[in-house]
Amino acid sequence: MAQHEQVEQSAAPGSEWWRTAVIYQIYPRSFADASGDGIGDLPGITSRLDDLRSLGVDAIWLSPFMTSPQKDAGYDVTDYRDVDPLFGTLADFDTMLNEAHTRGIRVIVDLVPNHSSDQHVWFQQALKAAPGSPERARYIFRDGRGENGELPPNNWESVFGGGQWERVTEADGTPGQWYLHIFDATQPDFDWTNEEVREEFRGILRFWLDRGVDGFRVDVAHGMIKADGLPDYTPAADADSMGGGEENVPYWGQDGVHDIYRDWHKVLAEYDGERALCGEAWLPTLEKTALWVRPGEMHQTFNFPYLMTPWDAAALRAVIHDSLDAFGSVGAPSTWVLSNHDVIRHASRLALTADSPQGDGIGPKSKGKPDQAIGLSRGRAATTLMLALPGSSYIYQGEELGLPEAMDIPDEFRQDPTWFRTEGERYGRDGCRVPLPWNADAPAFGFNDTGASWLPQPASWAEFARDAEEGDADSTLNLYKSLLAERRERALGSGTLVWEDAGSDAVAFHRGDLHVVANLGTEPIELGADVSFVIQSQPFPGTALPPNTAAWFTRP
Template identity: 60%
Template sequence: MSVDSVLTAPAALAGPLTLVHAADDTPGWWRSAVIYQVYPRSFRDLNGDGVGDLAGITAELPQLAELEIDAVWLSPFYRSPQRDAGYDVSDYCDVDPLFGTLADFDAMMAEANRLGLRLIVDLVPNHCSDQHAAFQAALAAPAGSPERDMFIFRDGRGDSGEQPPNNWQSHFGGPAWTRITEPDGTPGQWYLHLFDTSQPDFNWDNDAVHAEFERVLRFWLDRGVSGFRVDVAHALVKAPGLPEWGGRADGNSSHGFPGHEAPMFGQPALHDIYRTWRRILAEYGPDRILCAEANVDPLPRLADWVRPDEMHQAFNFPYLHAGLDVHRMRHVITESLTALDAVGAPSTWVLSNHDVVRHATRFGYNGPAPRDGDGIGPADVQPDEALGRSRAAAASMFMLGLPGGAYLYQGEELGLPDGIDIPDSQRQDPTFGRTGGERLGRDGCRVPLPWRSGEPHAGFGAGADPWLPQPASFAGLARDAQAASPSSHLNLYRRMLALRRELSLGQGSLTWLENWCTDTSLAYLNGTTAVLLNVGPEPLELPAGQVLLRSFVSAEQGEDAHRLSSGETVWLEIYIEDTES
């Protein structure tokens, strides 16, 4: 189907139209940006040690620029013992030797500037590594000291303090408290870690913690970064007194425990921290941004993070978790746009990242994946890889037609699946170890990328084996092989992103096309572009209009000029006079 094909199908664009969101002409590059997440250890290994590095990122940035993205978000590359893949930071103002040097960072920054790409870096302010100098000083200092007050130390309960201070649980399994041995060898206080034992939480009631992170912000802003993605942005401040919590460790709502009551998340004092950070970024110009990884429940609370004087973006995780449930998708989209419009903020859509099973694998099941929110292993029911890739293309096209910003996770433009056949001995996510293998963790979505099909390790690196094994299918999905195929996932992404920019869809509007919003389909109008998704088993007759792009790019996949196939999305140019109900 060529881009200028015109359908003359009998179905007309008639029926009620429900306007949800008007076009947005507010200044700010981030409001409609497509930002590409790079996970450094799995992106490209240039020095041959089996782990990706900054030099490898620099070498491949031109290939990212060809996608017509606006910016790159870099997951942690700071000095770290790598107990949690760099989210356990021991020095926030240096590069871990595993990835290179500060000079390598500056070279990468210069190449990004040359290519017109902005660079956003990860910031991890909730916790650090237990090897961080401040935590080592706290261990050496007595209870009640200024050094201890940088973190959350408490006496234990019980006759001799042998029980944790409260019942909070770690995200990675087990209690969220670890007892230390004091310098004199006696059992001592406990410290809080919402994640791994090696990741003590900072005490954000302490002004010294504020001052330290303001220093870190300025260090990287001075080196030219365009902003920060803030890790677990909702967790920094804890409720006074650290009250008990019987709900989920991740703070999501459960029966009797609504997420907004979780004492370790979403506390009001958080917002003053981000107002201060926003003022610091403004000193460097109007184009530096903060993006919140804020998993808040219920969804309208997301607007609290992106008020005009706080963050610029917040990931829309409810959309990621909506899957291909069209009713849930519609609800999340409507509620998100309504809530965020009320504070003048854009929505920020996402389908995959380094913490969840890739959507090309999630959508390979006719029903929920066997391990919801966790990795998939060789003993689990296996996904249909072809089905997953096809549905992933449709889901991506549907998302990229939405107004607002969007984040892509490295490799999703190749339709990569999760790595499933990872031996237990090679799994590195702390979740796997802390749960005794009950939870597989996130290694599957972090498998190193394939770049060149005819090279060792599919072009990831020519030296040591990659830090995680690549699936056998990766060679055939390598970037060079896909670049040469007009019908590839990569070339579909290239067309989608170019057309999204050409049509200014990120700045556009959203009106539901009610006649095509059914139990098995969902459709909206963005400007004059109609976006239709069919998740039902039967083809759907298309309205008349000019086909701009289809997620099925070849006849072999079932394309019918007048019908939308099962598991397909289409963009159509349609002209109508009135878009309001």
């Protein structure tokens, strides 16, 4: 393996925990179910904290567990200061938080500030109030166009399909104003130009900070401010529904959002313990993404350009290089991620042979479905590469088991709003949200003791169950444990990356004396007879790195 011109890049300086942490995303309804009702809960999470400690993560992020009618799996909140009974109680949350802290695991909670549920007391008050009232001013209500207001205020399209506007019936029974909802009609958008909305969320932040949470993942962090005048906008035919591929979308990435996060940064700074904000912001460039983590704003933002990069060596080298440059230029770490609750699991996505836009999902009729063996090999190699990069990394529950996307969910069991609003044209996100398998021979694979499951688990998932993988030295679970232990031991979350040349089909660099190479091509790459392997993403003999494989190694 040749070493040509070396280019050195480093993570941003600083010792705060969030700069280097590996954070494990928990989707509560699908993690572990202590009550047996088929939906995961907070006591279930508490019961599995030792498993997460043995995995080796630094923190957990919980997707929404606050009070909600669950029209969009909890991303439609009615009470931001309480726990939905589906998941337990505030006392259960406090117990989980304390038990996590006892184990040295920090806790980040999901906050949904772009919109509320239509059952939120504020929105119910708005429906009963008159146009122009203070109650309606908390949301984005507008008169319709047309002779009698029968047309929506503009042509914006919902992320979940259909339009972004819903017309209300006024108190006297007549057709009335329209309200904006970027997502489902049951998720009306707040008007963040309203100081009452801003003050309410300062109070919500303090409520959870007072309980001891270590930070917030902010949902739709780029959507809270809309362009003045709400101008018409038609996305390109192949546009990403969350705005990651286009410039100047009037409801994504407006400059005014930065004022909100500068304000929130000050709130978190009132508390001890390096509390952190991480933004979900789908933006068209890394340079734009890095604006969210300038000093005094957010601490992290997900690196979605990295997540969406195809299995291509040149593209992957470029996005890593540009990420370190862009985030480093504002003094922030890159926050690497490969999977989450909104995208096809990367053990399947990296082997797709046809386009699948974010949010579409894959199902029985999808084109270009992945070969599972290739997908798993690429998924393991991708993680082996990612966990060697400087910065923070996120892991989505189940990826440590190598779980593929659940593609064959029967139509009658699907629950994603995308499926319904597009009348089955888009499968949506159910396939990455199926409850986890813990025990191969137990009811619901150990998700609970009753066998109930809010989404059906594929029978083939028995081989991915945690207990089945525990005793297999070559399992994906044990690969993740080895990667996380070595990453911690070698302090790979900080420091310098030095690029190497291992050929056009490879991504190669070293971190001190540790060399990292991933083979994204179709032919083996000879590493040299003097290598001493630390980790292989999948076992192989000799010193020729097979396709779809990555390795960490040293030389004498």
